[in-house]
Each structure stands twice: as C-alpha cells, then as structure tokens.
Amino acid sequence: MTRVQLVDISKRYGPTAAVEHFNADIADGEFVTLLGPSGCGKTTTLRMVAGLVDPSGGVIRFDGQPMNAVPSHKRNIGLAFQSHALFPHLTVARNVAFGLEVKGTPKAETERRVAEMLEMVELGDYANRMPAQLSGGQQQRVALARMLATDPRVLLFDEPLSALDRNLRDSLKYSILELQRRTRKTAIYVTHDQSEAFAISDRIFVMNEGRIEQAGSQLDIYLRPQTEFVANFVGDNNGIPGEVTGLVAPGGEGEPRLVDLVAGGIRMRGLDPGNVRPGDKVVAFVRPENIEVLANGHVADAPNIVRGRVDQIVFEGPTVRLTVDVDGTPLKVISGGLERLTLLDKEQREILLRLQDVTVVPDDPAVAA
Amino acid sequence: MASMTVDVSPHAGRGSGPRWFWNALAHGYVWAWMAIFALPFLATLIYSLRTPDGVWTFSYYQYVFGSFRENLLLSFETTLITIVINLLIAIPAAYAIVRYPIPGKSFILSTLNLSLYTPAAVMGVSLVIAYAFLFRIPQTMIGLIGAYVVGTFPLMLVPIIVALRDLPMVFEEAARTLGATRMQTFWRVELPLLGPGISAGILLTFVIIFNEFLVTLFIAGPGLTTAALRVYNLARTAGFQPSTAALATTMQLVSFTVVLLFFHFFGSRYLKGTYLI
Ligand SMILES: Nc1ncnc2c1ncn2[C@@H]1O[C@H](COP(=O)(O)OP(=O)(O)O)[C@@H](O)[C@H]1O
Ligand SMILES: [Mg+2]
Numbered sequence: 182m183t184r185v186q187l188v189d190i191s192k193r194y195g196p197t198a199a200v201e202h203f204n205a206d207i208a209d210g211e212f213v214t215l216l217g218p219s220g221c222g223k224t225t226t227l228r229m230v231a232g233l234v235d236p237s238g239g240v241i242r243f244d245g246q247p248m249n250a251v252p253s254h255k256r257n258i259g260l261a262f263q264s265h266a267l268f269p270h271l272t273v274a275r276n277v278a279f280g281l282e283v284k285g286t287p288k289a290e291t292e293r294r295v296a297e298m299l300e301m302v303e304l305g306d307y308a309n310r311m312p313a314q315l316s317g318g319q320q321q322r323v324a325l326a327r328m329l330a331t332d333p334r335v336l337l338f339d340e341p342l343s344a345l346d347r348n349l350r351d352s353l354k355y356s357i358l359e360l361q362r363r364t365r366k367t368a369i370y371v372t373h374d375q376s377e378a379f380a381i382s383d384r385i386f387v388m389n390e391g392r393i394e395q396a397g398s399q400l401d402i403y404l405r406p407q408t409e410f411v412a413n414f415v416g417d418n419n420g421i422p423g424e425v426t427g428l429v430a431p432g433g434e435g436e437p438r439l440v441d442l443v444a445g446g447i448r449m450r451g452l453d454p455g456n457v458r459p460g461d462k463v464v465a466f467v468r469p470e471n472i473e474v475l476a477n478g479h480v481a482d483a484p485n486i487v488r489g490r491v492d493q494i495v496f497e498g499p500t501v502r503l504t505v506d507v508d509g510t511p512l513k514v515i516s517g518g519l520e521r522l523t524l525l526d527k528e529q530r531e532i533l534l535r536l537q538d539v540t541v542v543p544d545d546p547a548v549a550a
Numbered sequence: 551m552a553s554m555t556v557d558v559s560p561h562a563g564r565g566s567g568p569r570w571f572w573n574a575l576a577h578g579y580v581w582a583w584m585a586i587f588a589l590p591f592l593a594t595l596i597y598s599l600r601t602p603d604g605v606w607t608f609s610y611y612q613y614v615f616g617s618f619r620e621n622l623l624l625s626f627e628t629t630l631i632t633i634v635i636n637l638l639i640a641i642p643a644a645y646a647i648v649r650y651p652i653p654g655k656s657f658i659l660s661t662l663n664l665s666l667y668t669p670a671a672v673m674g675v676s677l678v679i680a681y682a683f684l685f686r687i688p689q690t691m692i693g694l695i696g697a698y699v700v701g702t703f704p705l706m707l708v709p710i711i712v713a714l715r716d717l718p719m720v721f722e723e724a725a726r727t728l729g730a731t732r733m734q735t736f737w738r739v740e741l742p743l744l745g746p747g748i749s750a751g752i753l754l755t756f757v758i759i760f761n762e763f764l765v766t767l768f769i770a771g772p773g774l775t776t777a778a779l780r781v782y783n784l785a786r787t788a789g790f791q792p793s794t795a796a797l798a799t800t801m802q803l804v805s806f807t808v809v810l811l812f813f814h815f816f817g818s819r820y821l822k823g824t825y826l827i
Contacts, residue, residue, distance in 0.1 A: 233723055253726040260727040266720040270742045280728035283738070331729060 183243050183334040183367045184209050185230065190239035192225050199225040201391040203239070207384075212361055212368045214378040217388035218414065223371040226388075227337050230369060231260050243334060254283075259328030261341040265320040267312035273299070273323050274308040280331035298326035301360070318349045325360060336361060336368040342377065354381055375415055379403075387411050407454060409542050412466040419469065419512050421445040422544065425461045428453065440541055441484070445510035450484045451539030462544035467536045469502070469515040474524060475533040485536045491527045501525065505534060591802055598795035610796035618797050621780040622804060628691070628776060629759045632698040633706075636755055637748070639699070640706040641741075648714040659711075662704045673701060674768030681769070689771025697769045698759050705758060706751035713747025714740075749816050753809065760805055777801050 190203040200222040207213050215223040228234040230241060232253035241248045248256060267276050277298050281291040299305045302322040312320055321341060328336065338357065342350040358381040361368045372378050378385050379399045387394045387402060387410070395402060395411045406412035413420060423444025431438050438453035444465040451465055475486070489507035501521040503514040514534065516524055524532075598610055646652060647659070665673070677697045687693045721743060725735040741748075763778035770779060781801060784794045 231723075231727055233726070253723075254729045254731055256727075257729070258727055260724070262720050262724065264718075264720060266724040268721060268724070268739055268743075270745075279725070279730070279738070283725075283728065283730040283734045327728070337727075 182209055184245070185335055185367055185369070186240075186242040186245075187226070187230070188240045188242065190226065190229060190241065191237050192222070192229060192234060193237045198391050200229070200236075203391075203393060205386060205393075205396070207367055207369065209367055210365045212358065212370065212381060212383045214370045214372060214382040214385045215388055216372060216375060216378040216385050216415075217394075219373055221388045222391040223373075223388055224339055227260075227339050227369060227371050230335065231258055231337055232256050233260075256335075257331070257333050258335045258337055259331070259333035260337045261321075261324055261328055261339065263340045263343055265312070265317075265324040265341075267320055267323055267327070269312055271312075272308065273304065273310050273312065273315070276312065276323060277327045277330050279327065284331065294330055298330045299323075301329070302326045302356075317345050318353060321345065321353060322356070325357065329360065329364065333366065336364075336366050338368065338370040340372055343372075343374070350377070357381065387414065389414070404538065404540070405452065406466065406540055407542060409464050409544075412464070412540065412542060417469050417513060417515075418466050419472075421447070421465045421467075421510060423447075423449070423463055423465050425457050425459050425463055425541075427459050442541060446508045447487050447510070447536070448484045449536060449539050451541040454541050454543060457541065457543055463541050464544055466540045466542065467512075467538065469513040470517070471537045472512065472514045473535040473537060474503075474514065474516055474520065475535055477533075485539065487534050487536070488531055489534060490531055491524075491529060494525060494528050496525060503527075505532065507534070591799075594795045594802070595799050597790075598792050598799050600792065602792075610792045611800070613793050614796060614800045618777065618780060618800070621775050621777040622801070624774065625760055625777040628695055628698060629756055631695050632702065632759050633752055633755050635695065635699050636703045636706040636751070639703050640710050640751060641744075641748075644707055644710040644714050644747075648711055662707060664704075665701055666704055668701075670701075670762075670764035671768075673697075674765045677765065678768050689769070689774070691774060694766065694769050694774055697765050698762070701762075701765060702755050702758055705754040709747040709750040709754070710744060711747075713744045713750075717743050745816070749812075753812055756808065756812075757805070760808075761801075777804075 185205075185207040187203050187205045187207075190200060191198065192200040203222075203226055205213070215226060217223055225234055229236050230248075232248070232251065236249065243256070267273075268279065271279065274295050277295045278291050281294060286294070295308070296305065299308055302325055304319060304322055304326070307315065307319065307323075312323065315323065324341070341357070342353055345353065354377055357370075370378075370381065382399065384396060384398060385402050386396045389410045394414075395407045397405075402411060402415055406415065409420065412418050421444040423442050425440050425442045427441040429439040429441060429450065438455070439450050440453045440457060442449050442451060442463060442465060444463075449465055454463075457463055487507050489505040489512065491503055492506050492511065493504040495502040499517060501516045501524050503516065503524065505512045505514055512534070599606055599608070601607055601609075647655060652658075668676075674697075677693075677700070681687050681693050681696075685693075687696075717740065721739050722735055725739045726732075730738065761778050763776070763782045766774075766776050766779045767782070770776065775783070777797075778801065781794065781798050784791075784797060788794060
C-alpha cells in the first residue's frame with residue numbers, strides 16, 4: 182500500500198554525478214523497472230530508496246512521508262541483491278526468520294510465517310539446509326522468501342537474476358512478477374537486460390548517465406523512443422541523421438502527428454516528436470523489422486520507399502537479416518514469413534524497401550559526439 | 551584387454567620401482583620431519599621420567615602439583631584476561647579502520663605491527679622504565695597484563711582487519727534492510743562471520759602469551775611467576791634437573807591440549823573458512 186515518490190533526487194560522488202534530477206512517482210502496487218547500461222546510476226537510485234545511500238539532493242517519500250532521515254532498518258523495505266546475500270552461517274529457515282527475529286516477533290508467529298514463505302517459493306523441504314547447499318536458483322528464491330517475510334512496503338530488486346543462467350532467469354523473472362502481483366506490493370526492479378524489463382514491468386524508466394532518458398510503457402519505449410539513446414539502446418535500430426523539411430497537417434482526431442524529413446538522402450515521413458520545426462537537425466529511426474521488402478513493380482517515387490543494393494544476407498532460420506546499401510547509408514533489414522525465402526538469392530541485387538513506423542528524435546550533439 | 555586398463559595412480563608413468571616403495575618413501579619423509587620437530591619435546595619427556603640412575607619414575611611430576619599449579623593458573627589467568635582485553639580493543643578498532651574513512655589509515659596499518667618487531671628485551675626494559683617512572687605501577691598484575699596487551703594486540707587486530715575486509719558489505723546491508731539495528735547486525739551477522747579472524751587472533755594471542763617469559767621476567771614482581779617464567783627460573787637456578795624437565799613437559803602438554811581443543815571446537819567451523827564460500 183505504498184506510493185513511492187522520488188523528487189529531484191541526485192547523488193554526487195566528488196565531482197562525478199551518479200544520479201541527477203531523478204523524478205519518479207510510482208503508484209501503489211506498480212512494478213517499475215530502471216533499465217540502462219552498466220554505470221548509469223540504477224543501483225545508486227535503488228540504494229537511495231533503500232536508505233543505504235544518502236541522496237545529495239532531493240526528497241524520497243513513501244506515501245507522502247519524507248524518508249530521507251529514516252534509517253534503512255526502519256523503512257520496512259525488501260531488497261534483493263545481485264548475489265543472493267543469504268547469511269552463510271544461518272540455515273534457510275533462520276535466514277527467512279531473520280527480519281522477524283530482529284523485530285521481536287513471537288517465536289510461534291515467526292515459525293508459522295517462515296513455513297508459509299518457504300512454501301510460497303516451493304522450498305518447504307529445505308528449511309534446515311545451509312545456503313551453500315542450495316543451487317543458485319534456490320538461493321535466490323530463499324532470498325525472495327526472506328525479503329517478503331517481514332511484509333515490506335516496497336520491494337527493491339538489484340539485478341537479482343544476473344548471476345543465474347538463462348533458463349533460470351526466464352523462469353524466475355515470472356516468479357518474481359507473480360509474487361509481486363500476489364502480494365500487491367510496489368516494486369522497483371533494476372536491470373540492464375531489456376528483455377527482462379519488457380517481460381515484467383508496468384512502466385520502464387530508461388536511464389543513461391545518471392538521468393532518466395524516457396519513462397513509459399514497453400510500447401512507448403519501443404515504438405516511440407524520444408531520444409537517440411533510447412532508440413539505440415532498446416532493440417535494434419537504424420539511426421539516420423537528417424533534417425526536418427515540413428510538418429504534416431494532422432489527419433484527424435487521434436491520428437498521430439507526422440513530420441516530413443530527408444535523412445541519408447531518403448525522403449521520409451515519420452512520427453512528430455513534438456518539439457521540432459522545419460530546418461531542425463534530427464535523427465530518423467527505423468527498426469529492421471519495420472522495413473518491408475517490396476515486390477517488383479512498385480516505384481520508388483513516394484516517401485519512405487527507397488531502392489538499395491543488398492550487401493549481405495544472413496539466414497537465421499525464422500528470419501533473414503539483410504544489410505542493404507541505400508546511397509551509401511547501410512540499413513539493417515529483418516525479414517520474416519515466407520517472403521524471406523525469396524530474398525536468399527538477392528545478394529548484390531537491387532531491391533525496393535518501404536520504411537515503416539519511422540520515429541524522429543531531435544539531434545542531440547552530446548550523443549553524436 | 552589388459553592393454554586397455556589405464557593406470558590412474560599418481561605415480562603412473564614414473565616408470566621405475568613398485569608403487570609400495572614410493573609410498574613408503576613419501577610417508578617416511580613426512581614422519582622423519584615430524585620426528586625432528588618432536589624430538590626436543592620427546593627428549594625432555596624421557597628425561598623427566600628417569601632418575602639419574604636410569605630408573606623409570608613419575609616421581610618428578612609431584613612438583614607439578616605443588617606450587618607449579620599456581621604458576622599454571624596464573625598463566626591461564628593472565629592469558630585469558632589479555633585475550634579479552636585484546637578482543638575489546640581489536641574488534642571496535644578493526645571495525646573503525648576497515649569501515650570508516652579515518653585519516654592516516656595507511657600509516658596506522660603500517661605501524662601496527664611495530665610492537666611485534668620490538669625485541670622482547672627492549673620491550674621489557676622500556677616497559678620497566680615506563681611503569682616505574684610514568685605510571686608508578688611496577689610489578690603488579692595490571693602492569694603485567696598491560697605489557698602483554700601492548701605486545702600482542704596487533705596479533706588480534708590484524709586477522710580481524712583481514713577478515714572484516716574480506717567480508718562483503720552485502721551481508722550488513724541485507725541485515726539492515728531486513729530491519730536490524732547496527733547492534734543487531736553486528737551481533738547476529740558480522741561477529742559470527744568474523745569467526746575465522748577472531749579465532750586466529752585468539753589462538754595467536756594464547757600461544758604467544760602463555761609461553762612468554764622474557765617480558766614477564768622484566769615486569770613481573772616476586773608474587774607473579776607464570777609457568778613459563780618458573781621453568782626458566784628453575785633451569786637457571788636448579789639446572790637441568792629431571793624435575794625441571796617435568797614442569798617443562800607439563801607446560802608443553804597443557805599448551806598443546808588447549809590448542810587441540812580449540813581446533814576441535816572451532817577449527818572445522820571457523821579456521822577452515824567454510825563459511826564464506
Ligand atoms: N561508492 C561510490 N563511490 C564513487 N562512485 C560511485 C560509488 N557508487 C557508484 N559510483 C559511480 O556512480 C555511477 C553509477 O553507479 P551505479 O549506480 O552502480 O550504476 P549501475 O547500477 O547502473 O551500473 C558509476 O559511474 C559508479 O562508478
Ligand atoms: Mg548496478
């Protein structure tokens with residue numbers, strides 16, 4: 182039952198800023214993910230919520246109450262670490278009981294709760310094992326049981342699956358989501374793995390160099406990246422520098438606003454980022470899977486339709502990956518379905534492409550540099 | 551078929567000599583060294599069990615149950631008190647040194663072992679001077695224990711510093727986020743996980759102080775004869791009598807037994823370091 186607000190949070194270590202002007206309003210029961218490359222400030226942000234790092238500026242609120250002065254052990258949070266961080270000298274049961282014991286919970290109540298938690302993570306039979314006697318996945322599940330035992334207000338996860346192998350990661354991420362849904366607790370999850378973020382989040386905060394680049398749903402982030410960084414970091418993308426040539430009059434209610442531009446010599450029509458005018462430098466992004474290979478007979482005389490020469494073909498089974506040279510601009514193209522098989526003999530031949538769902542972001546000199 | 555078997559013995563391919571020969575040689579080598587190390591002790595033991603006429607007897611051990619018992623008790627008492635004081639100094643000090651930014655940390659660390667490198671005689675003289683003229687506590691139990699603490703607390707501090715440094719912060723952080731106060735975190739998480747370092751410190755302090763006689767010789771007054779000092783005094787005054795050997799043997803056995811008991815109770819748990827895998 183906890184709304185978590187981070188208001189203009191910053192953290193500086195000497196001259197370097199680990200986190201800058203971080204703002205987030207996380208609803209009760211919401212599952213948000215901080216996604217970004219290593220070193221972008223995700224852990225620091227999470228640890229400030231946990232009370233393990235003091236912000237240099239800004240306010241953290243739980244349900245409106247300022248938390249900055251509340252020490253970690255009084256915040257009533259659950260934190261899952263990259264390493265499971267189980268106490269190596271305590272049994273599984275004593276690990277799960279730890280938070281209850283230090284709070285002085287009666288013994289009978291503690292035992293009941295520990296049994297319930299271990300049952301929930303399906304490790305009821307492992308109560309008397311030592312952590313070192315468990316597999317990596319089991320250890321992380323005990324860690325989950327331990328953090329849930331004290332009924333925390335907020336669940337915090339710092340790349341809890343990154344030390345596990347792929348299969349385990351895939352199954353455990355859904356276990357985490359399910360536990361969060363069942364307990365209806367607010368959760369903040371940190372990861373650099375976008376597939377993880379996409380699978381489990383209500384909302385994703387993409388971070389870069391201590392700042393939020395974009396916050397939104399999976400669809401927002403993927404289909405409507407607002408910055409060059411997000412467009413490049415999330416999924417595969419073709420980024421083509423260009424210039425806005427005109428704004429397209431809106432088609433009607435609910436229709437997306439579009440702009441005309443020329444990028445890499447290609448005339449395109451793309452999604453209006455809302456803050457550009459004719460003559461502005463921009464970068465047009467089009468995802469490889471959004472480039473359609475057109476059958477013969479089309480003409481290259483409309484926006485977003487270009488002719489190019491196939492440089493390279495890689496057959497990947499379900500998809501075919503092409504590199505197409507369009508007037509010196511290399512475009513990555515992914516083709517699926519049956520039509521992909523018709524492309525296999527097109528090496529060094531000319532083909533016609535239609536660029537769909539072009540997104541446009543203002544050119545950020547800092548990123549280009 | 552015989553040609554298919556693979557010789558997996560460690561001596562495979564050595565090419566000469568049957569396996570039993572190499573085994574015997576290896577074992578013999580180990581035992582020979584053990585014997586060389588044990589020889590002085592065994593010689594003392596035998597010497598203490600025979601009269602000058604060559605008759606085997608336990609009679610020299612009667613002295614052990616006389617005043618030597620008090621010497622042994624005093625040794626235990628001073629050693630234990632020193633260990634406790636060392637612990638009380640070393641644990642907070644190690645915590646401060648490792649977990650907090652304190653100015654001059656590297657200087658402190660590099661000079662920490664200074665007292666260990668001081669020759670015992672120099673230390674004894676310095677302490678006598680300091681006690682007599684500075685603190686006015688010559689020849690007291692307080693003085694003796696003070697000397698021991700000054701001489702040995704780095705033995706306690708250094709292993710604890712090492713253990714605390716190797717202890718990942720993540721356990722403390724996990725405890726804190728689970729609701730433990732600093733004190734609870736220390737008692738329930740850090741102290742048990744520092745077990746290896748603390749055990750090593752206790753063992754080192756025990757071995758050094760229990761067997762210490764040179765500094766004791768300078769510091770201790772007439773009423774404060776530890777077991778080690780008693781053996782030394784006897785060797786000097788009475789000479790190398792079988793009775794002296796009996797006391798020496800007893801001391802050796804007591805010291806040995808304590809170390810073995812320590813390993814028995816804490817060894818497998820702490821000293822092997824199985825905790826932090
Ligand atoms: N205790 C610290 N002292 C100095 N710099 C730090 C400290 N913790 C983190 N940083 C720096 O802050 C930045 C963000 O780190 P972190 O939050 O751990 O990133 P992430 O979790 O996204 O990989 C990094 O450049 C890192 O080097
Ligand atoms: Mg991190």
